Amino acid sequence: MTESDAANTPAIAPPAPPTTGPSKPVPRLSTRATVRRCILWIVIAYVAGTASFILGWVGQQASPAAMILGIGLYGGCIGVVSSSGRFRRRLQRPFIARSLKVGYGIRLATCIIPGAAMTVDMFPGIIAVMVGDVLAKGYGLGNFTTTLASTLVQGTLINIATLAIVLLAWLFQKMFMEWKPPIRDTRDCAGCGYHLETLEADTTSICPECGQTNQGLNDRRPWIDRTSWSKFLLVVIPAGIAGILAQGGTLLLIG
């Protein structure tokens, strides 16, 4: 290093930026985890689409098989995308993870609040029916094809609306909130995230920071990955059927 270089080099190095995320790349999920996400999202899509399905079948004489296929395809697509390494890398960023939770959480809430999904889906539904009409009259396509196209258009519009909420939630956090490094180490305290160096799989450790008793390594895998296949299906399928019946019942009561 020459003297002029030394003069140009600051005596104190600027603080290193906070390290974000794990150093190793995030892999895509296993086949088992991907299949489970697909099943979960397909069930959610059917619950969310129940009102539109009934209205399309009864009101528009749409093909029920095409609607079932279209809604299932949409749910499956979301399942595959959410399991990809690329998506999971994005999820490591807390603002993005939280924004997605807000956006798709609101979407799920519309499936639980009676009549909400039907009201929210009315506008995309009208556009989807118009697209189907254009395809049927302009191109002479059959009922199955036009219904499938309508269903995919409606799914796309609903996801665009949901992603707009995700974007708003992200912008809100970007403007008003401070970034904090995510907690993900299995030796981090479950209560406060303090790193417990001595915590092992078969030990108990009381956190010196918050007093929480940590039993073994904190497994942060979500329920969907931890549970057995039978428990997974025993929860998801009946919950889906209950959701579909609730949506259908609400439609009958209102309509």
Ligand SMILES: [Zn+2]
């Ligand atoms: Zn703690």
